[in-house]
Amino acid sequence: xxxxxxxxxxxxxxxxxxxxxxxxxxxxxxxxxxxxxxxxxxxxxxxxxxxxxxxxxxxxxxxxxxxxxxxxxxxxxxxxxxxxxxxxxxxxxxxxxxxxxxxxxxxxxxxxxxxxxxxxxxxxxxxxxxxxxxxxxxxxxxxxxxxxxxxxxxxxxxxxxxxxxxxxxxxxxxxxxxxxxxxxxxxxxxxxxxxxxxxxxxxxxxxxxxxxxxxxxxxxxxxxxxxxxxxxxxxxxxxxxxxxxxxxxxxxxxxxxxxxxxxxxxxxxxxxxxxxxxxxxxxxxxxxxxxxxxxxxxxxxxxxxxxxxxxxxxxxxxxxxxxxxxxxxxxxxxxxxxxxxxxxxxxxxxxxxxxxxxxxxxxxxxxxxxxxxxxxxxxxxxxxxxxxxxxxxxxxxxxxxxxxxxxxxxxxxxxxxxxxxxxxxxxxxxxxxxxxxxxxxxxxxxxxxxxxxxxxxxxxxxxxxxxxxxxxxxxxxxxxxxxxxxxxxxxxxxxxxxxxxx
Numbered sequence: 001x002x003x004x005x006x007x008x009x010x011x012x013x014x015x016x017x018x019x020x021x022x023x024x025x026x027x028x029x030x031x032x033x034x035x036x037x038x039x040x041x042x043x044x045x046x047x048x049x050x051x052x053x054x055x056x057x058x059x060x061x062x063x064x065x066x067x068x069x070x071x072x073x074x075x076x077x078x079x080x081x082x083x084x085x086x087x088x089x090x091x092x093x094x095x096x097x098x099x100x101x102x103x104x105x106x107x108x109x110x111x112x113x114x115x116x117x118x119x120x121x122x123x124x125x126x127x128x129x130x131x132x133x134x135x136x137x138x139x140x141x142x143x144x145x146x147x148x149x150x151x152x153x154x155x156x157x158x159x160x161x162x163x164x165x166x167x168x169x170x171x172x173x174x175x176x177x178x179x180x181x182x183x184x185x186x187x188x189x190x191x192x193x194x195x196x197x198x199x200x201x202x203x204x205x206x207x208x209x210x211x212x213x214x215x216x217x218x219x220x221x222x223x224x225x226x227x228x229x230x231x232x233x234x235x236x237x238x239x240x241x242x243x244x245x246x247x248x249x250x251x252x253x254x255x256x257x258x259x260x261x262x263x264x265x266x267x268x269x270x271x272x273x274x275x276x277x278x279x280x281x282x283x284x285x286x287x288x289x290x291x292x293x294x295x296x297x298x299x300x301x302x303x304x305x306x307x308x309x310x311x312x313x314x315x316x317x318x319x320x321x322x323x324x325x326x327x328x329x330x331x332x333x334x335x336x337x338x339x340x341x342x343x344x345x346x347x348x349x350x351x352x353x354x355x356x357x358x359x360x361x362x363x364x365x366x367x368x369x370x371x372x373x374x375x376x377x378x379x380x381x382x383x384x385x386x387x388x389x390x391x392x393x394x395x396x397x398x399x400x401x402x403x404x405x406x407x408x409x410x411x412x413x414x415x416x417x418x419x420x421x422x423x424x425x426x427x428x429x430x431x432x433x434x435x436x437x438x439x440x441x442x443x444x445x446x447x448x449x450x451x452x453x454x455x456x457x458x459x460x461x462x463x464x465x466x467x468x469x470x471x472x473x474x475x476x477x478x479x480x481x482x483x484x485x486x487x488x489x490x491x492x493x494x495x496x497x498x499x500x501x502x
Contacts (some may be wrong), residue, residue, distance in 0.1 A: 008132045009067040009252060011105065013048055014058040015079060015112070016121040021093040026053040029095060033063040036074035045075075048485040050082045062130070065102065070476035071469065072303055073102040077125060079112060096120030103306030105129045110295075129256060130498065155183050157238070159198050160205040169295060170207055171195050181236075187237040192245065206238065249494055251480035254385055254487060257494025261307035261388050261483075262378075265349055266371040267293060267334070268395040269320035272362040273425075276357055282396050282425050283357060292460050294350055296394050299471040300420065301346035304390055312342040315349045316371055321361040328363050331371040365400035368393060372408040379415040385492040388483050389417045396425045401431070403445045409435060410442065413450035418482045420475045428434065432457045440493040452485055453478075 013031045021027050032049045034042040048059035065448060078097035096119075105127055106264070112123035127322030154175045160168040172190050174407025177183035196202040206220075219234035226232050255261070269481050274281030285291055305311055318330040335351035336359075343349040372391065379389045399405050409419065421436075425430040436457040442450045456475050463471045487493075 009065050009102070010062040011065070011077075012059075012062055012128040012130065013077070014056075014126045016056050016124045016126075017058070018055045018079065018112070019081075019093075019095050019121050019123060020055060020309075021081040021095065022083070022498055026055050027093070028052050028083065029054060029057050030076050030080050030082045031059055032080065032089065033065060034076040035065065035077065036076070042076060067102055068473075069103075069480045070303060070473045072306075072472075075100060075102055075105075077127065079123075079125065096123050096125075098125065101306055104304070109255045129252075132223050142151060153402060154178055155180065157185065157206055159190075159195070162203055162205070216475065240249070247497075249487070249497070250485070251484050253498055254388075254483060254494045255307060257385070257496040257498065259385050259388055259494065260309060261304060261390055261479075263300070263301065263304040263308060263313045264375050264389065264391045265313065265315040265334075266331075266368075266391065266393040267296060267297075267315070267317050267353060268366060268393075269317045269362050270318075270358055270366050270395075270397065271362045272364070272397050272427075273362055276362070283362070284288070285354070285357075289354075293394050295351065295468070295471075296422040296424065296460055296471065297349060297353075298346060299468055300392050300422075300475060301349065303472045303476055305346055311345045311362065313345070314341045315343045315352055316374070317356060317360065318364055318368075318371055319362070319364050321363045323359055326361060330367045331334075332360075332376050365399040366395060366397055367404070368395075368399050369401050369404035369408040370495075372405065372412060375414045376408065376415055376417060379412070379417045382416055385487045386493060386495050387416060387417075388486070390420065390479060391417065392420045392422070394422045395423060396423070397427045398429075402431070402434075405435065407444040407446075407448075409455060410444040413442075413452045413454050416483070416486050417454060418479050419455045420454065420479075422475065423457065423459040424461075424469070426461065427458075429457070429459050451489070452482065454482055 011033065015029065015031070017029055018029055028050050032047040033045045035045050037043050045065050046063040048061045048063065051059065052294045059124075060303075065073075065075070067275045075242040076097060076099045079095040081093040081095055083092060093398070094114065096114055099109065100110075108127045110125055110127070112120040112125050114120045143268045154176050158170055158172045159172045161171050163169050171194050172188060174185045174188065177185065196204060218238045218240075220236045220238055221233075226236065226448060249257075269283075273283050274285040276285075276350065278284060282292055285294075301313075305313075313332040316331050317334055318332070319330065320329065321327060322329045322332045322336075332338075334349065334356045335341060335343060336356070343352050371393065375389055375391045379387070396452055412419065423432060436453075441453070442453070456478050458474050460471070463474070
């Protein structure tokens with residue numbers, strides 16, 4: 001099952017040469033972040049502080065928004081001159097703004113038009129995006145207990161952090177070790193934010209005791225026993241054998257750090273699709289020029305294209321007889337240019353598809369492995385976290401080369417690569433579920449297991465009555481975790497790691 005990857009994204013805003021709307025002084029700018037809720041409807045997400053008398057503000061408050069890779073999130077940034085204490089912006093002067101998608105924001109410098117075609121003087125806005133990275137504590141704890149602090153035999157530890165109101169909050173509990181007064185607990189992992197709210201000077205309390213001592217060894221003090229016995233020293237010693245902080249990079253750390261997501265498309269041109277000239281064919285273009293193949297392509301491609309700067313996407317067909325000799329091919333470029341199979345943007349893929357459709361002869365069989373291996377050969381050449389590959393295969397039926405496809409996927413699971421399969425038409429795609437590792441680990445015919453789950457399969461018919469964006473949300477939701485799992489497995493940091501947070 002696909003799991004949503006939601007990350008908090010911070011936008012840092014600065015402006016230059018804003019319009020001066022105040023008489024006798026400079027403008028008092030504020031920047032507001034809006035998100036589209038569909039059509040012409042927008043809702044406010046966050047806003048910066050107001051900066052007094054400034055035409056070149058650098059706002060200290062960061063705008064925070066939930067980021068979803070699998071969605072096209074349209075945002076609008078507007079700058080206003082604030083002259084009153086009201087939160088309503090309708091009575092404030094508009095200094096300009098611009099719209100974009102959240103996926104396009106890395107470092108963006110943009111002019112500030114008052115409305116389309118009408119610039120706000122020389123005003124510009126610069127937006128820098130920063131994912132909220134997670135830091136990790138690692139512990140190995142050994143406790144030597146000299147008295148019966150934990151009862152006779154079943155010790156465990158609880159760690160608490162102090163909230164802003166002084167209340168102690170449980171953040172971690174170790175396992176219970178039976179019948180042991182000198183236990184050694186397993187290493188555990190807690191996010192730095194959970195453990196101490198990101199503040200290394202924040203006090204930490206261990207269950208039921210005060211902590212004395214220093215360094216990596218602490219005395220366990222039982223307050224009641226300390227009051228009753230003058231000779232009481234402690235109830236044992238807790239020793240932290242190892243403690244270190246590591247950065248666990250997020251999907252956005254890699255993307256903002258320079259990772260390009262390379263989008264490749266494979267389209268099924270086998271005979272089972274039907275004659276493209278017939279309205280019953282899955283390749284038949286409706287009067288509006290679309291079909292299920294193009295709908296799936298548009299849905300997924302419009303999301304992924306924001307993560308590839310050159311917007312040049314390789315696009316292939318398989319299962320057709322291709323001119324001029326009309327031999328069957330399972331990885332022919334849609335533009336019929338083997339040396340440069342790239343199409344400019346999603347629109348370029350659509351145009352190449354429409355051009356190729358009347359020139360090829362639909363044939364068969366339905367072989368996936370050639371196009372998977374094609375992308376895998378390129379992915380295998382990437383030694384850093386600079387490239388990740390997403391292959392979209394759109395097909396109408398069962399795979400003919402299932403064993404070869406399983407082997408190709410198992411091999412690809414070791415590479416920076418994800419595979420999305422969309423099944424169009426009314427065929428029974430039960431055998432396709434085998435490739436999607438949600439119900440178990442995929443194995444090759446020789447028994448070799450995939451090291452990662454990299455395949456997501458969905459039938460298009462499940463989304464025919466849903467909003468058009470739901471298909472992309474379903475098939476792309478797992479890509480961020482697949483990307484991160486690969487780079488972590490290889491021990492690869494972002495090409496340009498985020499600066500340490502203070």
